[in-house]
Amino acid sequence: DAEITQSPRHKITETGRQVTLACHQTWNHNNMFWYRQDLGHGLRLIHYSYGVQDTNKGEVSDGYSVSRSNTEDLPLTLESAASSQTSVYFCASSESTISSYNEQFFGPGTRLTVL
């Protein structure tokens, strides 16, 4: 069965360190997304990609970067982790048909703690 996975599921790091969160999907979806979820804020879009070599900033992209070298993966990098980036991170993917809405499939999430 197709799926979307994230790793690690839990991560503790220190302020200033670079951290990369992995996201891998086997749906063969062109669209991939990264969100963060904080208590009381729902999900906020960090970065998204419509295909290989395409990346776009979301509403809370400062301090984060992504790269898309293949269809299956969209790693999220925190260049210099800050305590404000302690959050739960969700990756999602969707098809790229234009004629109708594209349901997003979410991964299980990564809980990141920055000390």
Place this chain on the structure above:
Amino acid sequence: LAKTTQPISMDSYEGQEVNITCSHNNIATNDYITWYQQFPSQGPRFIIQGYKTKVTNEVASLFIPADRKSSTLSLPRVSLSDTAVYYCLVEDGGFKTIFGAGTRLFVKA
């Protein structure tokens, strides 16, 4: 992207029908209305999507009036396992999604 407004929380009892209304006054012609469900420690899951009138699937119904400035998610005969956060989204099929804070539904026995 049109913003949405929905109640922060709702309580219900098992077996009751629950209706969660979302307002989206600035909805555009190309926008779809979509609802997701999220359980604790899990990613959101798609429930239902519509453009106008009524849509029904095995999980829920979605009612959209003619002006499309609001929508109502209807969950028939809820159970304890329907306790979750429900998100209303409006988007144009351009793949980018804006989630609000959602409605926290608590179903009591």
